Amino acid sequence: MSAVLKFEKENVKFDSGKPLRIALAGNPNCGKTTVFNGYTGARQHVGNYPGVTVDRKEGEVVVDDVSVTLVDLPGTYSLTAYSMEEIVARRELSSNNVQAVIDVAEASALERNLLLTVQMLEMGMPVVLACNMMDEAKAGGIHIDIAGLSRALGIPVFPMTARSGEGLKEVLEEAVRQARGGMREPLRLSYGSDVDLALKQMEEKVAAAKLLANKYHPYYVALKLMERDSDMMAEARAADASTAHELGEIADKVLKHVRSSLGTNMESIITDHRYGFIRSALSNGVVTQDPGKDRLAFTDKLDRVLTNVFFGPIIMLAVLYLMYQLTIEIGAYPQGWVEDGLAAIGDWVGDTMADGSLKSLIVDGIINGVGGVLSFVPLIVIMFSLLSFLEDCGYMARMAYMMDRVFRMFGLHGASVMPYCVAGGIAGGCAIPGAMATRTLRSPKEKLATLLTLPYMTCGAKWPVFLLLATAFFGTEEAPKIMFLLTIIGWGMALIVARLLRSTFVKGEPTPFVMELPPYRFPTLFSVLLHCWERAWMYIKKAGTILLAISVVLWAMMKFPEMPEEMAATYEQKVETAQKAVDELPKEASEEQRSAAEEALADAQNEQSEAELAYSLAGRLGKGVEPLLAPLGYDWRTDIALIAGVAAKEAVVGTLGTAWSMGEIEDAEDEEATKSLGDRLKAAPNWSKATALSLMLFVLLYSPCFVALVVIKQEAGSWKWLFFSMVFNTALAYGVALIGYRIGRVLWG
Amino acid sequence: MSNIINLRKMQVGQNGRITSVEGKGEINRRIRDMGLIPGTKITIVGRAPLQDPVALRLSGVTISLRNSEADHIKVDIE
Numbered sequence: 001m002s003a004v005l006k007f008e009k010e011n012v013k014f015d016s017g018k019p020l021r022i023a024l025a026g027n028p029n030c031g032k033t034t035v036f037n038g039y040t041g042a043r044q045h046v047g048n049y050p051g052v053t054v055d056r057k058e059g060e061v062v063v064d065d066v067s068v069t070l071v072d073l074p075g076t077y078s079l080t081a082y083s084m085e086e087i088v089a090r091r092e093l094s095s096n097n098v099q100a101v102i103d104v105a106e107a108s109a110l111e112r113n114l115l116l117t118v119q120m121l122e123m124g125m126p127v128v129l130a131c132n133m134m135d136e137a138k139a140g141g142i143h144i145d146i147a148g149l150s151r152a153l154g155i156p157v158f159p160m161t162a163r164s165g166e167g168l169k170e171v172l173e174e175a176v177r178q179a180r181g182g183m184r185e186p187l188r189l190s191y192g193s194d195v196d197l198a199l200k201q202m203e204e205k206v207a208a209a210k211l212l213a214n215k216y217h218p219y220y221v222a223l224k225l226m227e228r229d230s231d232m233m234a235e236a237r238a239a240d241a242s243t244a245h246e247l248g249e250i251a252d253k254v255l256k257h258v259r260s261s262l263g264t265n266m267e268s269i270i271t272d273h274r275y276g277f278i279r280s281a282l283s284n285g286v287v288t289q290d291p292g293k294d295r296l297a298f299t300d301k302l303d304r305v306l307t308n309v310f311f312g313p314i315i316m317l318a319v320l321y322l323m324y325q326l327t328i329e330i331g332a333y334p335q336g337w338v339e340d341g342l343a344a345i346g347d348w349v350g351d352t353m354a355d356g357s358l359k360s361l362i363v364d365g366i367i368n369g370v371g372g373v374l375s376f377v378p379l380i381v382i383m384f385s386l387l388s389f390l391e392d393c394g395y396m397a398r399m400a401y402m403m404d405r406v407f408r409m410f411g412l413h414g415a416s417v418m419p420y421c422v423a424g425g426i427a428g429g430c431a432i433p434g435a436m437a438t439r440t441l442r443s444p445k446e447k448l449a450t451l452l453t454l455p456y457m458t459c460g461a462k463w464p465v466f467l468l469l470a471t472a473f474f475g476t477e478e479a480p481k482i483m484f485l486l487t488i489i490g491w492g493m494a495l496i497v498a499r500l501l502r503s504t505f506v507k508g509e510p511t512p513f514v515m516e517l518p519p520y521r522f523p524t525l526f527s528v529l530l531h532c533w534e535r536a537w538m539y540i541k542k543a544g545t546i547l548l549a550i551s552v553v554l555w556a557m558m559k560f561p562e563m564p565e566e567m568a569a570t571y572e573q574k575v576e577t578a579q580k581a582v583d584e585l586p587k588e589a590s591e592e593q594r595s596a597a598e599e600a601l602a603d604a605q606n607e608q609s610e611a612e613l614a615y616s617l618a619g620r621l622g623k624g625v626e627p628l629l630a631p632l633g634y635d636w637r638t639d640i641a642l643i644a645g646v647a648a649k650e651a652v653v654g655t656l657g658t659a660w661s662m663g664e665i666e667d668a669e670d671e672e673a674t675k676s677l678g679d680r681l682k683a684a685p686n687w688s689k690a691t692a693l694s695l696m697l698f699v700l701l702y703s704p705c706f707v708a709l710v711v712i713k714q715e716a717g718s719w720k721w722l723f724f725s726m727v728f729n730t731a732l733a734y735g736v737a738l739i740g741y742r743i744g745r746v747l748w749g
Numbered sequence: 750m751s752n753i754i755n756l757r758k759m760q761v762g763q764n765g766r767i768t769s770v771e772g773k774g775e776i777n778r779r780i781r782d783m784g785l786i787p788g789t790k791i792t793i794v795g796r797a798p799l800q801d802p803v804a805l806r807l808s809g810v811t812i813s814l815r816n817s818e819a820d821h822i823k824v825d826i827e
Contacts, residue, residue: 078782082775109809112784142809268770271781296811300794309798401813405799408815414802512779514818517804517811 021069022175023092025120026104027113028075029394029518031132033527035104035162036072039172044072046534054088063172071098077112079119081231084444090231093123094215099179100126102171107137107144107159108295110287114153114278115271121155121187124217126178129153130160130171136519140295143288152281154187163524186219191273195266198254199226202247209243211236226251227267299519303398312402319395320417324426327383327433334378342371360559361552369551373544373707376432377536383422383433384532390418391440392523397515404513410495411502411510413446420450424457425491431455431708435715436535443511449501451715452725453494455704458487461649464674465699468653472678473692486700493701497732505724539711546710554647557618563611571608578604609658618643622659632698632737633691642698646726648705653677660684690744694737702733752826756791756803756819764792765824772821783812785822 024039026032036044040059047056057072073092074085081087092098101120105113110131120127131137131144150157156174160167190196202222206212212221212235224232225247236244255266262269294300305311346367353359390396396418404414417425419441423434434454441447458466466486470479502508562568578601585597613619614636622640629639637659645652657677681687703726704712713722753768767789770780784807785791794811795804804813 078778080778080782082778111808112810115782115784265773265777267778268781268786271778272786275781275784275786295809296806299811303795303804307795307797307804312798397813401802401804402797402799404815405797405801509775512776512818513802513813513815514776514779514783515813516783517813519811 019067019069020100020176020179021071021098022172022179023071023073023098023101024104025073025089025093025101025116026075026132027077027106027109027116029516030075030104030106030113031162032072032075032104034524035102035130035132035160035168036070037524037527037530038162038165038168039070042530046538049088054084056088061172063169063176066176068172068176076116078115080227081229083442085442087231093120093125096183099182100128100175102175103127103129104132104160104162105129107131107134108140108142110144110149111275111278111282114281115274117153117155118187118189118274118278121153121184122189122223123220124183124186126175126181126184127155128171128175128178129155129157130167131157132160132162134159134166135161135164136295141290141293142295143290145286148284148286149281152286183217186217188219189273189277191270192258194254194257195226195269198250199223202226202250205243205247205250209240211240211243211247222247223270226254227270228255296519299394302520303517306395307398307402312398316399316402319390319399320421321426323383323386323390324421324429326386327379327422327429331379331382335375338375338378339371342367342374346371357559361555364559365552365555366548368555369548370544373540373548376430376707377540379430380433380436380539381532381536383437384535385528387418387422387437387440388528388531389523392521392527394518394520396440397517400515401517408510408513410499411446411506412450412495412498413441413443413511413513415441415443416446416450416498419454420457420491420494423454424459424462424487425454425494429457430459430461431457431704432539432711434459435708435711436539438715443513445502445506445508446511448716448721449498449506451712452501452506452721452728453498455708455712455725455729456494456497456701457490458483458700459649461705462699464650465652466696468674468678469681469692469696471675472682473687473689482696486696489697490700493732493736538714546706550706551647554618554644557621558613558616558644560617561615563615567611567615571604571611574604575601575608606658610660613640613655613658629734631741632694632734633686633688633741634695635686638695642702645699646703646705648707649699652699656681688744689748690741693744694741697740698733698737700733701736702730703727704729753823754826756805756822756824757816759793759803759824759826761793761795763826764790765826766790767822768825769823770821771823772818776818776821780814780818780821784808784810785812791824 024032024036026035036057036059039061043061044057044059048054049056054074059070059072061068061070071092073089076083076086076089079086079090079093081090093101103117103120105117117127117129129149131146131149134144137144144159146157146159156178158167158171158174160171162168191199199219199222202225203218206218206221211218215235221232221236225236225244228251233244233248236247251266258264258266258269306315346363349367350359350363353362387396390399396415399417400414402414403417407414407416416438419434419437421429421434422437423429423431431454434457435451438447438451438454441450463483466483467479470482474482563571578597582594582597582601585594614623618640619636621643622636625639626634626636629642634642637656640659641652641655644655653674660677660680681692703709709722709725712725713719716722759765767785767787769787770777770785772780789807792806793803794806796802797804797813801816802813803816803819804811
């Protein structure tokens with residue numbers, strides 16, 4: 001008898017045949033990430049949901065010999081169809097994707113947190129409620145009657161403090177039990193007799209027609225259609241247009257009635273009733289607050305300083321500046337190590353391999369390309385650990401709160417301030433981590449506008465170009481002023497273009513700002529580190545693969561076609577003659593003679609590379625676009641440098657050097673080398689102050705570099721915006737540079 | 750005696766009870782999802798340096814919203 005029973009039980013247990021999937025749901029700031037990390041440790045993988053830039057996180061965990069896949073849903077307050085996060089969370093909860101939900105709620109803010117719980121119960125989901133951060137609640141004098149809450153909601157409830165691990169095991173075990181029990185009857189709240197009656201009719205109709213039966217419970221379909229939920233209406237129409245239409249008629253009829261008698265809409269009625277249910281569940285001593293205690297007292301005190309009219313902005317500027325200093329200045333060291341390491345590998349390959357195209361491909365194409373990607377990794381790691389610290393501790397929300405009034409005028413969001421600053425709003429940033437930082441923006445249109453305009457900032461790679469030109473043409477005295485002016489122009493253009501985009505390409509009502517100001521908390525080191533590792537890895541994977549291909553193509557463009565033999569022979573002969581002269585110098589030759597001979601050799605070699613570059617596809621392209629860019633005052637040499645600059649802005653100065661047959665400028669900060677290039681440009685007949693100004697403006701605004709473009713594509717979720725950034729920014733740069741050139745000609749002749 | 754005013758007009762430190770929320774579509778939904786529904790007691794805890802957005806306290810949480818969003822909410826102040 002018992003054996004049979006056991007068999008049956010096991011039968012149920014392994015019924016699905018596949019491992020259990022349990023979702024982790026909760027509001028933003030409820031500590032869900034700590035719970036997820038507590039369960040899975042480092043055994044988690046992060047990806048993106050296709051087509052949207054919402055993180056998809058899953059992890060494996062074994063409980064009592066059962067393997068469970070935990071699915072971390074995006075943090076949401078509700079399950080409407082208004083944001084991508086909510087739609088993603090809903091899809092994950094449908095179609096029997098997951099068998100149960102662990103709902104993480106912030107114990108001190110249960111009322112708001114339970115709104116999501118109720119909606120999942122309305123779906124018929126088996127839910128285990130975890131009241132997280134119990135320690136904080138206790139310290140704040142908040143008492144929760146766990147058993148009473150469980151009775152009121154009709155679901156298992158557990159206290160939890162994820163930070164110390166308390167309650168994690170019990171909750172997961174219960175979730176596994178619930179998952180095996182299958183879907184439950186949906187929670188049916190009363191929304192008033194008229195609505196209830198119509199809902200009942202609709203549910204019966206949905207059940208009879210088996211509308212979306214494989215995905216949702218009929219009650220949930222009826223309820224969502226009653227709410228006029230756009231996502232559900234579209235799904236229903238696609239599945240069975242005529243039934244959907246009939247259901248829509250019933251819903252419309254009640255809606256009309258409700259509008260005339262109560263003067264409100266259905267969504268409001270439903271949400272208000274949900275809250276009514278929650279408030280009554282929390283009353284009668286289920287949640288009590290000790291008088292005189294307030295868990296937010298400390299936060300309020302801090303806010304009085306940190307968001308103060310006077311101190312708030314000053315502290316914010318200091319934080320931003322410190323962040324920039326830490327990221328860019330300290331990041332420069334590991335960035336240098338990575339670059340040196342790759343240079344060493346390049347040298348080693350250079351020494352061991354025979355000269356030829358293959359060697360050039362590996363050294364100049366592949367190692368340079370990979371180096372370009374990898375050298376940004378230290379920046380990204382540092383920037384994201386700081387960023388996730390600021391976000392987790394609650395300060396980021398305050399920055400958005402303080403800056404919103406300003407950014408809103410340009411169709412942006414207060415939270416746009418951080419990506420802008422990282423991208424170079426504080427001179428010397430980098431568009432790559434800047435673009436990745438837009439992920440903290442939860443308003444899609446504002447995020448896109450920020451993403452598309454942040455490349456106008458003066459990133460660190462544009463700096464050497466400005467330094468070179470400003471110093472050469474405007475003098476050492478004037479150079480700092482010019483560079484400051486460029487930083488201001490970068491900001492101005494970013495904000496103006498953002499405004500333009502928001503009324504053209506990224507048109508639409510502003511996304512509601514309504515935002516929680518979470519209590520200040522000290523983040524856990526593990527979550528900060530894990531977060532930046534995830535980001536860095538995603539960057540390496542995405543940028544690495546695409547960029548490698550691009551850098552090989554670019555290498556080929558600058559290398560091929562090679563000069564025909566007779567042409568190459570002339571240059572080679574010159575180099576050989578010069579080499580011979582150096583080699584044959586008698587031992588007793590004076591220092592002067594030696595250096596003169598060596599200089600002649602270098603000149604010959606540089607002339608050879610200039611000719612090679614001119615003959616290559618890139619050179620021809622440069623010459624091809626010469627007439628197009630001539631109105632800005634550029635010749636083909638500048639054009640090639642600009643083309644190379646799309647690969648990486650650092651390449652502009654170097655390529656300019658090669659094209660002016662200065663030899664390669666290995667280090668753009670090498671004063672000697674850049675100074676002589678500057679002198680050369682100044683002496684050139686077709687260069688003037690106006691040309692320099694025009695080129696600086698062009699470099700400031702034109703197409704972002706390839707790595708930045710790839711990250712923009714990744715964050716915007718579509719190739720369209722990558723091409724938009726390239727074309728639009730270049731066109732804008734052309735216009736502004738042209739104006740700059742014309743003004744310059746008038747001013748300086 | 751009731752004294753109903755627009756949320757935008759409330760001073761920092763003032764308390765009140767929400768009497769109506771009259772937005773449409775997404776803004777209405779977002780405001781309500783945060784727990785700002787008729788009957789909720791709120792306190793204004795602060796304003797941003799440029800006087801907008803406003804921060805308010807309700808049942809243990811702090812919410813900030815723009816003045817233009819606060820316009821949808823009417824409050825019976827104490």
